[in-house]
Amino acid sequence: MASEYGGMWKSLGMDLGAHDQLLAVLGQGYTDVFLSQANRPKGMDYFNFVMSEVHGLRIKEMLEAREQGEKIVGSYCVFVPEEIVRAAGATLVGLCSGADFAMEEVERVLPRNTCALIKSSFGFKLGKVCPYLESADMIVGENTCDGKKKSYEELNKLVSNLYVMDLPQTKSENARALLKAEFVRFARAVEELTGNPITVESLKKGIAITNAKRQAMHRLEALRKADPEPISGLDALLASQVSFYDAPVRFTESVNALCDELEERIKDNVAVFPEKTPRILMSGCPMAVPNWKLPWIVESSGAVIVGEESCVGERGLRNLTDDSGQDVESLMEAIVDRYFKIDCAIFTPNEDRADHIVQMAKDYKADGVIQYALNFCQPYQIEAMGLESRMEKEGIPMLRIETDYSPEDAEQLKTRVEAFVEMIG
Template sequence: MELRKELPEVFEEFAEARKNSFLAIKKIKDAGTPIVGVFCTYLPREIANAMGAAVVGLCSVSDETIPDAEKDLPRNLCPLIKSSYGFARTDKCPFFYFSDLVVGETTCDGKKKMYEMLAEFKSVHVVQLPNSQTEDGYELYRKELIRFKEVLEEKFEIKITEEAIAKEIKKRNGINRALTRLQYTMAQDPAPVMGLDIINTVYGSGFQMNTDTLEETIDAVTDKIEKEYQEGKNIGKRPRILVTGSPSGGAALKVIRAIEENGGVVVCFENCTGMKPLAEVDEENPDVYDALSRKYLSIGCSCMSPNKARMELLEKLIKDFKVDAVVDLVLQACHTYNVETAMVKKLVKDKMGIPYTVVETDYSQADVGQIQTRMAAFIEML
């Protein structure tokens, strides 16, 4: 067995993807390509991609612009909302600056009100999201997706065909299969690499502008990991942690670092930067809008009530990845995820019989020492 110590070169391209995409976005804009900014995994990128638009993620994960945001927004608001608004307000994010249309979705009350303020200085369209995964909900969301398509057609003076959407569905399914395969390399014990490398790769893939070759690029990463694992390269035996909870990335990765710097390894990310949004769209469904509605609305976000899909996915992932413990990462003032901690704890501790803890944090670095101490004690207990 060879213990892996260095950052594998295979991850470097994805780790730099967000920075590189800042440089690429102006070239795309100058070439006349429409740019659509989105916030959430509930919004099907396939529809905007079908008209040839570049789709960029807008959720910001830094505290840099939060003081600017707090000039308009309350301090006791979710840091993701404040950060996103702050970057738009200050023009410090090229994605916001160059977006021809910003698309929001009604996942939480804070976001809904923020979109109203954002619309004062950006072109904004809000997709109304049902709060339950029922047949009525699927039909409502199907109509919203058609309305979204019509908004794009009117704004950009272009026709979006169902054939073009079906082509993008197939492409996105391939990308999601590749991302799933990559993350499932961590089901091996001992784990082949550190979890931070995997999540940076998955997160970075969302900023790759050329989606035509993205599936092959991700598969190449997975092929290399599997080849080196067969040659005996891995990180050695460590307690295996699953991370669930609020959307995480950027500054929130301090929790992942604390887990792994204190002897654990994050083998699975259930949240929306990980496994949560990777189910495939039914390519056999002749109604592309119904197919998209059913796939995307099935995502187990805490804004859904009831949220059975999250609990079912968590139970499956705990088994598949041979998890030793679960860490629930909750952003401050993210009320729906905070309320669900009681339900997750019941599943993890009472039903699955494994340790569980909650970490509530924001995007500042003020609590890094406290988180390090807590995660060290938690890993030691395991």
């Protein structure tokens, strides 16, 4: 890939040598984790291709569209309202935060005790290896957890186009008013960036594109309720991960094509794991590309992952935006309503999330739940402690895992996961 896109990456100011190393590791990881799987659906070929071109063709396509005036907005969080970005004719992409890079440099600007996701986002910037970040016309940060909120102050010293969105911490009326005001402010900022006014028509289009993507993912999720599973948890996670990068309409088509195939598979009783494979619900922190460590360990330990209660999964995708409003104001209200339901652990209290985990465990016929938290992610770590008693009451076995992106604890994690799988099997 390097030779073909070298000029493009260079023009983005990237470090080609470092980037080549990253791509080599990423490619090897993808081969080991994904291509080694048995009995994958053919529909995953599309995702293999997307991943092989994740820093190449997709960037080229985005840059070409930018030549035609389509601005690029980068984000680190599912609270950034995609409907509004699309309404202004811009592209929304998730920014790299799933792998350790340039950690020595990172720890000169952030405390060592910062979660891997935040450190990673800084590593990609400091190491100059994220073409999404370097292509973005606007980078959106958000006041979610302390780590992100405070680290954006440091990121602001490294980039010139950071926009920070404030977010509420409760689900009170005042909190909703804050979210509304921030979404309105964001809409103005995106209009200014693109020069395109947000209208009823463009908002409806933005909502339609975004809802269609979510609906395709809902379809995929529903098919994972089948027993045996027609698709691995890793492949389904990959689809969620790719949803942050890919052109949305093409992505939607590809997921729907995959779902057509999975429906056939279910009819024909074609599965990726044997019957009675223990079914696990993953819950907790988001897993950005290429953070596949724990799912890989789970699915190579005799279990199948049937769902993700995560921002890269159902927490990020589950609610649709009501598109019935007939003016900008009511559509904006509908967007606020939709995002205000997100049960991120930054909210307090956050009982909805516990209820949702229980519901998912039932819907997906999970035999157990793995609560996954990144080290130093206090919101999800503390919720995981509280969830233990709730899951016990519900009779749902739960394993609490805290880890980061380093491979060092893989063996230890595997031992714990295997013991858990054996227990619930």
